[in-house]
Amino acid sequence: MPGVKTMRMPLANIRWELVSAAVLIGFSFVPGMARQGLELASSENHELNALGIVLIVVQGGSVALLRRWPKAALAAAFLSFAAYQLLGFHTTFAALGLLVALVGAGALAQHHRLLAALVMLAGYGLLVVLLMQRDPTLTVPDAVAFGAMLAALWIFGSWLRAQAAIRRRHTEMLERETILAERARIAHELHDVVTHHVTAILVQAEAGAFHPQLDATTQQLLASIADGGRETLADLRSLLGALDGTTGTTRAPAQQQAAEIIARARAAGQQVDFVEHGERYPLDGATGLVVVRVIQEALTNARKHAHDGAAAVQISYLDEQIIVEVASFGHRARGTAAKSGGRGIIGMRERVEMAGGQLQVEQLDGRFVVRAGIPR
DSSP: OTTOOOOOOOGGGSOHHHHHHHHHHHHTTSTTTTTOSOOSSOOOOBOOOHHHHHHHHHHHHGGGGTTTOHHHHHHHHHHHHHHHHHTTBOOOGGGGHHHHHHHHHHHHOOSOHHHHHHHHHHHHHHHHHHHHHHOTTOOHHHHHHHHHHHHHHHHHHHHHHHHHHHHHHHHHHHHHHHHHHHHHHHHHHIIIIIHHHHHHHHHHHHHHHTOTTSOHHHHHHHHHHHHHHHHHHHHHHHHHHHHHTOGGGSOOGGGSOHHHHHHHHHHTTOOEEEEEESOOOOOOHHHHHHHHHHHHHHHHHHHHHSGGGOEEEEEEEOSSEEEEEEEEESOOTTOOHHHHOOHHHHHHHHHHHHTTOEEEEEEETTEEEEEEEEEO
């Protein structure tokens, strides 16, 4: 019908343990199905009372706990089944919950599995002894056969667990192979395309700097471009080493200090004020890499969008964190980055948050401010 939306629940989202528990309990009160259950000793056909109803609910309802508490579900199913049998009530459909609980616990239990199996074995032995005193027709072969069936169900659950682990390892292996293949593809593209173009820019800048007809300012600018090209190639080699696993022959970009980034920006003609507060300490490791990348990206944004590319960088060295603030002057041509969702801002935020810090981006008094707090 127009205007009516139909909601469909994926089958994978249905909690089958809840459905199973409801079926086990419900069928225990349906004529013709109620007594199609499981029993070890013959019942005395005692009239069902409130206690019997509670035991029926526990036998069937214990299945609902399997996903979260498999061993507790198995214990509840076994104890309620044992009590129901010892009290001599007629068998019910809910008794099948013990079989379901055995398979489920065998498949889902994570810890102390051997202990759980031994406790179940001891409990079953005690139950057989007590039932033999109540029902002389229960023989040892019958008890052994019934116990073997219960053990087989636990073993079947364990087999299901092992198969799931094998499938999980296979999936993880395929994922690792996919990641390695994608890394190889990216490394190939970086090597064959990006490195080629950066090398061409570097060669042309170095050659142009020696042209006799160029003034000193232009030569300085070309030299700055060449320096930037060499730094870019070094970072690309480091990235390629990380992608192909040869990190031992690469340099870490974090070895660069903030002052180097700012000096290179100034050499390229960008006006950058730089202030440091507190006692300076080396910017190395993950923290140093994040600081350097935040300053690089913020200065690049300022060069693209701020008036004359002017920016001010402040680094505060605190006991527990480093605070980096980069402010550019003038309004951005395409609105604030906080709303634009540019990849640069997103990348900075991801880097800072992965290091356990926080990034703030805001337009404040005609300035575009990027502020990052990064733990030491």
